[in-house]
Amino acid sequence: MADVMDIVIVASAFGMDAVRAQGHLKCAQASRRAGAAGFEVRRELFAGEAEAAPQRLRALGCAIAELGLWSVFSTPAALYTADGRLDAAALRLAFDEASALGARFVKLQLGGFVRDAAGAEIAEQTQDSNVRLVVENGQLAEGGSLTQFVGLFDALAREEHAHVLGMTFDIGNWAWRDVAPLEAAAQLAPHVEYIHCKTTMGEGARRFSAAPAADDTRFIAVLDRLPRDVPRGIEFPLDATRVEADAAHYVEWLAAV
Known part of the structure:
Protein backbone atom coordinates (compact mmCIF):
# COMPACT_ATOMS: atom_id res chain seq x y z
CA MET A 1 0.00 0.00 0.00
CA ALA A 2 1.36 3.44 -0.95
CA ASP A 3 2.35 5.95 1.70
CA VAL A 4 0.17 9.02 2.16
CA MET A 5 1.68 11.83 0.09
CA ASP A 6 0.79 15.31 -1.09
CA ILE A 7 -0.35 15.71 -4.67
CA VAL A 8 0.27 19.07 -6.35
CA ILE A 9 -1.38 20.31 -9.52
CA VAL A 10 0.88 22.44 -11.68
CA ALA A 11 -0.84 25.45 -13.25
CA SER A 12 0.32 24.48 -16.73
CA ALA A 13 -1.80 21.31 -16.53
CA PHE A 14 -4.84 23.56 -17.12
CA GLY A 15 -3.32 24.91 -20.36
CA MET A 16 -1.31 28.06 -20.99
CA ASP A 17 -4.17 30.02 -22.52
CA ALA A 18 -6.59 29.11 -19.73
CA VAL A 19 -4.19 30.19 -17.00
CA ARG A 20 -3.40 33.50 -18.65
CA ALA A 21 -7.07 34.21 -19.34
CA GLN A 22 -8.54 33.08 -16.01
CA GLY A 23 -5.60 33.62 -13.66
CA HIS A 24 -3.80 31.28 -11.29
CA LEU A 25 -6.40 31.57 -8.54
CA LYS A 26 -9.16 29.99 -10.65
CA CYS A 27 -6.85 27.07 -11.34
CA ALA A 28 -5.96 26.81 -7.66
CA GLN A 29 -9.65 26.68 -6.78
CA ALA A 30 -10.17 23.87 -9.29
CA SER A 31 -7.13 22.08 -7.83
CA ARG A 32 -8.63 22.23 -4.36
CA ARG A 33 -11.95 20.86 -5.59
CA ALA A 34 -10.01 18.02 -7.22
CA GLY A 35 -8.49 17.08 -3.88
CA ALA A 36 -4.96 18.38 -4.36
CA ALA A 37 -2.85 19.41 -1.37
CA GLY A 38 -0.67 21.89 -3.25
CA PHE A 39 -0.65 24.15 -6.29
CA GLU A 40 2.30 25.23 -8.43
CA VAL A 41 2.33 28.83 -9.63
CA ARG A 42 4.21 29.30 -12.92
CA ARG A 43 5.80 32.69 -13.40
CA GLU A 44 5.95 32.30 -17.17
CA LEU A 45 2.15 31.98 -17.23
CA PHE A 46 1.50 35.40 -15.69
CA ALA A 47 -0.58 37.55 -18.02
CA GLY A 48 1.85 40.43 -17.46
CA GLU A 49 4.80 41.49 -15.34
CA ALA A 50 2.47 43.31 -12.95
CA GLU A 51 1.40 39.92 -11.58
CA ALA A 52 4.93 39.43 -10.21
CA ALA A 53 4.72 42.58 -8.07
CA PRO A 54 5.13 41.77 -4.35
CA GLN A 55 1.64 42.90 -3.37
CA ARG A 56 0.04 40.83 -6.15
CA LEU A 57 2.04 37.76 -5.15
CA ARG A 58 1.13 38.21 -1.49
CA ALA A 59 -2.55 38.47 -2.38
CA LEU A 60 -2.38 35.37 -4.56
CA GLY A 61 -0.49 33.44 -1.88
CA CYS A 62 -2.98 34.37 0.81
CA ALA A 63 -5.89 33.33 -1.42
CA ILE A 64 -4.22 29.97 -2.17
CA ALA A 65 -3.53 29.39 1.53
CA GLU A 66 -7.14 30.22 2.39
CA LEU A 67 -8.19 27.40 0.10
CA GLY A 68 -6.15 25.04 2.29
CA LEU A 69 -3.40 24.59 -0.31
CA TRP A 70 0.34 25.10 0.01
CA SER A 71 2.21 26.50 -2.98
CA VAL A 72 5.24 26.06 -5.19
CA PHE A 73 6.69 29.04 -7.06
CA SER A 74 8.23 28.03 -10.39
CA THR A 75 10.35 30.38 -12.45
CA PRO A 76 12.03 29.66 -15.81
CA ALA A 77 15.14 31.43 -14.53
CA ALA A 78 18.31 29.34 -14.24
CA LEU A 79 20.49 28.97 -11.16
CA TYR A 80 23.70 29.04 -13.18
CA THR A 81 24.65 31.19 -16.15
CA ALA A 82 25.72 29.77 -19.51
CA ASP A 83 29.38 30.02 -18.46
CA GLY A 84 28.80 28.06 -15.25
CA ARG A 85 28.65 30.86 -12.67
CA LEU A 86 25.99 31.10 -9.98
CA ASP A 87 23.39 33.66 -11.07
CA ALA A 88 23.06 35.34 -7.69
CA ALA A 89 20.68 37.99 -9.00
CA ALA A 90 18.29 35.38 -10.45
CA LEU A 91 18.39 33.41 -7.20
CA ARG A 92 17.69 36.50 -5.12
CA LEU A 93 14.75 37.57 -7.29
CA ALA A 94 13.28 34.06 -7.27
CA PHE A 95 13.47 33.92 -3.48
CA ASP A 96 11.97 37.38 -3.09
CA GLU A 97 9.03 36.45 -5.29
CA ALA A 98 8.55 33.02 -3.72
CA SER A 99 8.67 34.55 -0.24
CA ALA A 100 6.03 37.11 -1.20
CA LEU A 101 3.82 34.26 -2.41
CA GLY A 102 4.46 32.30 0.78
CA ALA A 103 5.65 29.28 -1.20
CA ARG A 104 7.01 26.07 0.32
CA PHE A 105 9.34 25.48 -2.65
CA VAL A 106 10.97 27.78 -5.20
CA LYS A 107 11.88 25.92 -8.37
CA LEU A 108 14.51 27.06 -10.85
CA GLN A 109 16.13 25.49 -13.87
CA LEU A 110 19.72 24.33 -13.42
CA GLY A 111 21.23 26.21 -16.35
CA GLY A 112 24.89 26.00 -17.26
CA PHE A 113 26.38 24.34 -14.18
CA VAL A 114 29.84 22.93 -14.87
CA ARG A 115 31.89 22.22 -11.72
CA ASP A 116 31.75 24.99 -9.08
CA ALA A 117 28.46 24.81 -7.20
CA ALA A 118 29.07 27.98 -5.12
CA GLY A 119 27.36 26.21 -2.22
CA ALA A 120 28.48 28.74 0.38
CA GLU A 121 26.97 31.61 -1.60
CA ILE A 122 23.70 29.71 -2.07
CA ALA A 123 23.60 28.95 1.65
CA GLU A 124 24.16 32.61 2.52
CA GLN A 125 21.28 33.72 0.29
CA THR A 126 18.84 31.06 1.49
CA GLN A 127 19.65 30.57 5.18
CA ASP A 128 17.05 32.99 6.55
CA SER A 129 14.22 31.82 4.29
CA ASN A 130 11.44 29.32 4.92
CA VAL A 131 11.33 28.59 1.18
CA ARG A 132 13.14 25.46 0.00
CA LEU A 133 15.25 25.74 -3.16
CA VAL A 134 14.89 22.98 -5.76
CA VAL A 135 16.33 22.72 -9.26
CA GLU A 136 14.60 20.83 -12.07
CA ASN A 137 15.95 18.78 -14.95
CA GLY A 138 14.84 20.63 -18.07
CA GLN A 139 14.30 19.63 -21.67
CA LEU A 140 17.32 21.48 -23.08
CA ALA A 141 20.88 20.18 -23.21
CA GLU A 142 21.91 22.97 -20.84
CA GLY A 143 20.39 22.08 -17.50
CA GLY A 144 18.93 18.78 -18.61
CA SER A 145 21.81 16.31 -18.57
CA LEU A 146 22.20 13.55 -16.03
CA THR A 147 25.92 14.27 -15.85
CA GLN A 148 25.23 17.86 -14.78
CA PHE A 149 22.96 16.84 -11.92
CA VAL A 150 25.28 14.14 -10.64
CA GLY A 151 28.10 16.68 -10.86
CA LEU A 152 26.09 19.32 -9.03
CA PHE A 153 25.38 17.17 -6.00
CA ASP A 154 28.93 15.81 -5.96
CA ALA A 155 30.25 19.40 -6.00
CA LEU A 156 27.93 20.47 -3.18
CA ALA A 157 29.11 17.53 -1.10
CA ARG A 158 32.76 18.47 -1.70
CA GLU A 159 31.97 22.03 -0.66
CA GLU A 160 30.25 20.71 2.50
CA HIS A 161 26.93 22.21 1.44
CA ALA A 162 25.20 19.01 0.38
CA HIS A 163 21.81 20.03 1.78
CA VAL A 164 21.61 23.60 0.51
CA LEU A 165 19.19 22.62 -2.25
CA GLY A 166 17.17 19.68 -3.51
CA MET A 167 15.91 18.42 -6.84
CA THR A 168 12.65 18.48 -8.72
CA PHE A 169 12.79 15.24 -10.70
CA ASP A 170 10.75 15.63 -13.89
CA ILE A 171 10.10 12.10 -15.11
CA GLY A 172 9.04 13.10 -18.60
CA ASN A 173 11.74 15.66 -19.31
CA TRP A 174 14.47 13.00 -19.46
CA ALA A 175 12.98 11.86 -22.78
CA TRP A 176 14.14 15.09 -24.44
CA ARG A 177 17.70 14.21 -23.39
CA ASP A 178 17.44 10.51 -24.35
CA VAL A 179 18.03 9.49 -20.73
CA ALA A 180 16.16 6.56 -19.21
CA PRO A 181 14.25 7.99 -16.21
CA LEU A 182 14.89 4.84 -14.18
CA GLU A 183 18.64 5.25 -14.67
CA ALA A 184 18.42 8.88 -13.58
CA ALA A 185 16.30 7.94 -10.57
CA ALA A 186 18.85 5.35 -9.46
CA GLN A 187 21.55 8.03 -9.31
CA LEU A 188 19.56 11.04 -8.08
CA ALA A 189 16.90 9.61 -5.74
CA PRO A 190 18.67 10.74 -2.52
CA HIS A 191 18.38 14.37 -3.65
CA VAL A 192 14.77 14.35 -4.90
CA GLU A 193 12.31 16.46 -2.88
CA ALA A 213 -1.35 5.32 -18.46
CA ALA A 214 -2.57 3.27 -15.53
CA ASP A 215 -0.66 0.25 -16.86
CA ASP A 216 2.58 2.14 -17.65
CA THR A 217 4.95 -0.14 -15.75
CA ARG A 218 8.03 1.92 -16.65
CA PHE A 219 6.52 5.07 -15.16
CA ILE A 220 5.46 3.22 -12.01
CA ALA A 221 8.95 1.69 -11.70
CA VAL A 222 10.45 5.19 -11.66
CA LEU A 223 8.04 6.30 -8.93
CA ASP A 224 8.97 3.21 -6.94
CA ARG A 225 12.67 4.11 -7.21
CA LEU A 226 12.12 7.70 -6.00
CA PRO A 227 11.31 8.76 -2.41
CA ARG A 228 7.72 7.99 -1.47
CA ASP A 229 7.42 10.80 1.08
CA VAL A 230 7.86 13.73 -1.32
CA PRO A 231 5.11 15.62 -3.18
CA ARG A 232 4.09 14.48 -6.65
CA GLY A 233 3.01 17.10 -9.17
CA ILE A 234 0.54 16.64 -12.03
CA GLU A 235 2.36 18.33 -14.89
CA PHE A 236 0.63 16.92 -17.94
CA PRO A 237 -2.32 18.39 -19.84
CA LEU A 238 -5.70 17.69 -18.29
CA ASP A 239 -8.60 16.78 -20.56
CA ALA A 240 -10.09 20.16 -21.52
CA THR A 241 -13.56 18.63 -21.92
CA ARG A 242 -13.65 17.42 -18.29
CA VAL A 243 -10.86 19.27 -16.52
CA GLU A 244 -11.94 18.91 -12.90
CA ALA A 245 -13.03 15.29 -13.21
CA ASP A 246 -9.74 14.46 -14.91
CA ALA A 247 -7.80 16.32 -12.22
CA ALA A 248 -9.63 14.49 -9.45
CA HIS A 249 -8.97 11.15 -11.13
CA TYR A 250 -5.22 11.74 -11.34
CA VAL A 251 -4.98 13.18 -7.83
CA GLU A 252 -6.49 9.96 -6.50
CA TRP A 253 -4.39 7.73 -8.78
CA LEU A 254 -1.04 9.40 -8.08
CA ALA A 255 -1.64 9.24 -4.35
CA ALA A 256 -2.24 5.51 -4.54
CA VAL A 257 0.14 4.21 -7.20
Whole structure:
Protein backbone atom coordinates (compact mmCIF):
# COMPACT_ATOMS: atom_id res chain seq x y z
CA MET A 1 0.00 0.00 0.00
CA ALA A 2 1.36 3.44 -0.95
CA ASP A 3 2.35 5.95 1.70
CA VAL A 4 0.17 9.02 2.16
CA MET A 5 1.68 11.83 0.09
CA ASP A 6 0.79 15.31 -1.09
CA ILE A 7 -0.35 15.71 -4.67
CA VAL A 8 0.27 19.07 -6.35
CA ILE A 9 -1.38 20.31 -9.52
CA VAL A 10 0.88 22.44 -11.68
CA ALA A 11 -0.84 25.45 -13.25
CA SER A 12 0.32 24.48 -16.73
CA ALA A 13 -1.80 21.31 -16.53
CA PHE A 14 -4.84 23.56 -17.12
CA GLY A 15 -3.32 24.91 -20.36
CA MET A 16 -1.31 28.06 -20.99
CA ASP A 17 -4.17 30.02 -22.52
CA ALA A 18 -6.59 29.11 -19.73
CA VAL A 19 -4.19 30.19 -17.00
CA ARG A 20 -3.40 33.50 -18.65
CA ALA A 21 -7.07 34.21 -19.34
CA GLN A 22 -8.54 33.08 -16.01
CA GLY A 23 -5.60 33.62 -13.66
CA HIS A 24 -3.80 31.28 -11.29
CA LEU A 25 -6.40 31.57 -8.54
CA LYS A 26 -9.16 29.99 -10.65
CA CYS A 27 -6.85 27.07 -11.34
CA ALA A 28 -5.96 26.81 -7.66
CA GLN A 29 -9.65 26.68 -6.78
CA ALA A 30 -10.17 23.87 -9.29
CA SER A 31 -7.13 22.08 -7.83
CA ARG A 32 -8.63 22.23 -4.36
CA ARG A 33 -11.95 20.86 -5.59
CA ALA A 34 -10.01 18.02 -7.22
CA GLY A 35 -8.49 17.08 -3.88
CA ALA A 36 -4.96 18.38 -4.36
CA ALA A 37 -2.85 19.41 -1.37
CA GLY A 38 -0.67 21.89 -3.25
CA PHE A 39 -0.65 24.15 -6.29
CA GLU A 40 2.30 25.23 -8.43
CA VAL A 41 2.33 28.83 -9.63
CA ARG A 42 4.21 29.30 -12.92
CA ARG A 43 5.80 32.69 -13.40
CA GLU A 44 5.95 32.30 -17.17
CA LEU A 45 2.15 31.98 -17.23
CA PHE A 46 1.50 35.40 -15.69
CA ALA A 47 -0.58 37.55 -18.02
CA GLY A 48 1.85 40.43 -17.46
CA GLU A 49 4.80 41.49 -15.34
CA ALA A 50 2.47 43.31 -12.95
CA GLU A 51 1.40 39.92 -11.58
CA ALA A 52 4.93 39.43 -10.21
CA ALA A 53 4.72 42.58 -8.07
CA PRO A 54 5.13 41.77 -4.35
CA GLN A 55 1.64 42.90 -3.37
CA ARG A 56 0.04 40.83 -6.15
CA LEU A 57 2.04 37.76 -5.15
CA ARG A 58 1.13 38.21 -1.49
CA ALA A 59 -2.55 38.47 -2.38
CA LEU A 60 -2.38 35.37 -4.56
CA GLY A 61 -0.49 33.44 -1.88
CA CYS A 62 -2.98 34.37 0.81
CA ALA A 63 -5.89 33.33 -1.42
CA ILE A 64 -4.22 29.97 -2.17
CA ALA A 65 -3.53 29.39 1.53
CA GLU A 66 -7.14 30.22 2.39
CA LEU A 67 -8.19 27.40 0.10
CA GLY A 68 -6.15 25.04 2.29
CA LEU A 69 -3.40 24.59 -0.31
CA TRP A 70 0.34 25.10 0.01
CA SER A 71 2.21 26.50 -2.98
CA VAL A 72 5.24 26.06 -5.19
CA PHE A 73 6.69 29.04 -7.06
CA SER A 74 8.23 28.03 -10.39
CA THR A 75 10.35 30.38 -12.45
CA PRO A 76 12.03 29.66 -15.81
CA ALA A 77 15.14 31.43 -14.53
CA ALA A 78 18.31 29.34 -14.24
CA LEU A 79 20.49 28.97 -11.16
CA TYR A 80 23.70 29.04 -13.18
CA THR A 81 24.65 31.19 -16.15
CA ALA A 82 25.72 29.77 -19.51
CA ASP A 83 29.38 30.02 -18.46
CA GLY A 84 28.80 28.06 -15.25
CA ARG A 85 28.65 30.86 -12.67
CA LEU A 86 25.99 31.10 -9.98
CA ASP A 87 23.39 33.66 -11.07
CA ALA A 88 23.06 35.34 -7.69
CA ALA A 89 20.68 37.99 -9.00
CA ALA A 90 18.29 35.38 -10.45
CA LEU A 91 18.39 33.41 -7.20
CA ARG A 92 17.69 36.50 -5.12
CA LEU A 93 14.75 37.57 -7.29
CA ALA A 94 13.28 34.06 -7.27
CA PHE A 95 13.47 33.92 -3.48
CA ASP A 96 11.97 37.38 -3.09
CA GLU A 97 9.03 36.45 -5.29
CA ALA A 98 8.55 33.02 -3.72
CA SER A 99 8.67 34.55 -0.24
CA ALA A 100 6.03 37.11 -1.20
CA LEU A 101 3.82 34.26 -2.41
CA GLY A 102 4.46 32.30 0.78
CA ALA A 103 5.65 29.28 -1.20
CA ARG A 104 7.01 26.07 0.32
CA PHE A 105 9.34 25.48 -2.65
CA VAL A 106 10.97 27.78 -5.20
CA LYS A 107 11.88 25.92 -8.37
CA LEU A 108 14.51 27.06 -10.85
CA GLN A 109 16.13 25.49 -13.87
CA LEU A 110 19.72 24.33 -13.42
CA GLY A 111 21.23 26.21 -16.35
CA GLY A 112 24.89 26.00 -17.26
CA PHE A 113 26.38 24.34 -14.18
CA VAL A 114 29.84 22.93 -14.87
CA ARG A 115 31.89 22.22 -11.72
CA ASP A 116 31.75 24.99 -9.08
CA ALA A 117 28.46 24.81 -7.20
CA ALA A 118 29.07 27.98 -5.12
CA GLY A 119 27.36 26.21 -2.22
CA ALA A 120 28.48 28.74 0.38
CA GLU A 121 26.97 31.61 -1.60
CA ILE A 122 23.70 29.71 -2.07
CA ALA A 123 23.60 28.95 1.65
CA GLU A 124 24.16 32.61 2.52
CA GLN A 125 21.28 33.72 0.29
CA THR A 126 18.84 31.06 1.49
CA GLN A 127 19.65 30.57 5.18
CA ASP A 128 17.05 32.99 6.55
CA SER A 129 14.22 31.82 4.29
CA ASN A 130 11.44 29.32 4.92
CA VAL A 131 11.33 28.59 1.18
CA ARG A 132 13.14 25.46 0.00
CA LEU A 133 15.25 25.74 -3.16
CA VAL A 134 14.89 22.98 -5.76
CA VAL A 135 16.33 22.72 -9.26
CA GLU A 136 14.60 20.83 -12.07
CA ASN A 137 15.95 18.78 -14.95
CA GLY A 138 14.84 20.63 -18.07
CA GLN A 139 14.30 19.63 -21.67
CA LEU A 140 17.32 21.48 -23.08
CA ALA A 141 20.88 20.18 -23.21
CA GLU A 142 21.91 22.97 -20.84
CA GLY A 143 20.39 22.08 -17.50
CA GLY A 144 18.93 18.78 -18.61
CA SER A 145 21.81 16.31 -18.57
CA LEU A 146 22.20 13.55 -16.03
CA THR A 147 25.92 14.27 -15.85
CA GLN A 148 25.23 17.86 -14.78
CA PHE A 149 22.96 16.84 -11.92
CA VAL A 150 25.28 14.14 -10.64
CA GLY A 151 28.10 16.68 -10.86
CA LEU A 152 26.09 19.32 -9.03
CA PHE A 153 25.38 17.17 -6.00
CA ASP A 154 28.93 15.81 -5.96
CA ALA A 155 30.25 19.40 -6.00
CA LEU A 156 27.93 20.47 -3.18
CA ALA A 157 29.11 17.53 -1.10
CA ARG A 158 32.76 18.47 -1.70
CA GLU A 159 31.97 22.03 -0.66
CA GLU A 160 30.25 20.71 2.50
CA HIS A 161 26.93 22.21 1.44
CA ALA A 162 25.20 19.01 0.38
CA HIS A 163 21.81 20.03 1.78
CA VAL A 164 21.61 23.60 0.51
CA LEU A 165 19.19 22.62 -2.25
CA GLY A 166 17.17 19.68 -3.51
CA MET A 167 15.91 18.42 -6.84
CA THR A 168 12.65 18.48 -8.72
CA PHE A 169 12.79 15.24 -10.70
CA ASP A 170 10.75 15.63 -13.89
CA ILE A 171 10.10 12.10 -15.11
CA GLY A 172 9.04 13.10 -18.60
CA ASN A 173 11.74 15.66 -19.31
CA TRP A 174 14.47 13.00 -19.46
CA ALA A 175 12.98 11.86 -22.78
CA TRP A 176 14.14 15.09 -24.44
CA ARG A 177 17.70 14.21 -23.39
CA ASP A 178 17.44 10.51 -24.35
CA VAL A 179 18.03 9.49 -20.73
CA ALA A 180 16.16 6.56 -19.21
CA PRO A 181 14.25 7.99 -16.21
CA LEU A 182 14.89 4.84 -14.18
CA GLU A 183 18.64 5.25 -14.67
CA ALA A 184 18.42 8.88 -13.58
CA ALA A 185 16.30 7.94 -10.57
CA ALA A 186 18.85 5.35 -9.46
CA GLN A 187 21.55 8.03 -9.31
CA LEU A 188 19.56 11.04 -8.08
CA ALA A 189 16.90 9.61 -5.74
CA PRO A 190 18.67 10.74 -2.52
CA HIS A 191 18.38 14.37 -3.65
CA VAL A 192 14.77 14.35 -4.90
CA GLU A 193 12.31 16.46 -2.88
CA TYR A 194 9.53 17.00 -5.45
CA ILE A 195 8.47 14.96 -8.48
CA HIS A 196 6.92 16.25 -11.70
CA CYS A 197 4.81 13.45 -13.08
CA LYS A 198 4.31 13.06 -16.80
CA THR A 199 5.27 10.87 -19.71
CA THR A 200 5.75 11.81 -23.35
CA MET A 201 4.35 10.95 -26.74
CA GLY A 202 5.96 11.37 -30.14
CA GLU A 203 9.57 11.88 -31.11
CA GLY A 204 11.99 14.74 -31.69
CA ALA A 205 10.35 18.09 -32.42
CA ARG A 206 6.95 16.37 -32.26
CA ARG A 207 7.43 15.08 -28.73
CA PHE A 208 4.95 16.42 -26.17
CA SER A 209 3.89 15.83 -22.59
CA ALA A 210 1.19 13.29 -21.82
CA ALA A 211 -0.60 11.69 -18.89
CA PRO A 212 0.82 8.34 -17.77
CA ALA A 213 -1.35 5.32 -18.46
CA ALA A 214 -2.57 3.27 -15.53
CA ASP A 215 -0.66 0.25 -16.86
CA ASP A 216 2.58 2.14 -17.65
CA THR A 217 4.95 -0.14 -15.75
CA ARG A 218 8.03 1.92 -16.65
CA PHE A 219 6.52 5.07 -15.16
CA ILE A 220 5.46 3.22 -12.01
CA ALA A 221 8.95 1.69 -11.70
CA VAL A 222 10.45 5.19 -11.66
CA LEU A 223 8.04 6.30 -8.93
CA ASP A 224 8.97 3.21 -6.94
CA ARG A 225 12.67 4.11 -7.21
CA LEU A 226 12.12 7.70 -6.00
CA PRO A 227 11.31 8.76 -2.41
CA ARG A 228 7.72 7.99 -1.47
CA ASP A 229 7.42 10.80 1.08
CA VAL A 230 7.86 13.73 -1.32
CA PRO A 231 5.11 15.62 -3.18
CA ARG A 232 4.09 14.48 -6.65
CA GLY A 233 3.01 17.10 -9.17
CA ILE A 234 0.54 16.64 -12.03
CA GLU A 235 2.36 18.33 -14.89
CA PHE A 236 0.63 16.92 -17.94
CA PRO A 237 -2.32 18.39 -19.84
CA LEU A 238 -5.70 17.69 -18.29
CA ASP A 239 -8.60 16.78 -20.56
CA ALA A 240 -10.09 20.16 -21.52
CA THR A 241 -13.56 18.63 -21.92
CA ARG A 242 -13.65 17.42 -18.29
CA VAL A 243 -10.86 19.27 -16.52
CA GLU A 244 -11.94 18.91 -12.90
CA ALA A 245 -13.03 15.29 -13.21
CA ASP A 246 -9.74 14.46 -14.91
CA ALA A 247 -7.80 16.32 -12.22
CA ALA A 248 -9.63 14.49 -9.45
CA HIS A 249 -8.97 11.15 -11.13
CA TYR A 250 -5.22 11.74 -11.34
CA VAL A 251 -4.98 13.18 -7.83
CA GLU A 252 -6.49 9.96 -6.50
CA TRP A 253 -4.39 7.73 -8.78
CA LEU A 254 -1.04 9.40 -8.08
CA ALA A 255 -1.64 9.24 -4.35
CA ALA A 256 -2.24 5.51 -4.54
CA VAL A 257 0.14 4.21 -7.20
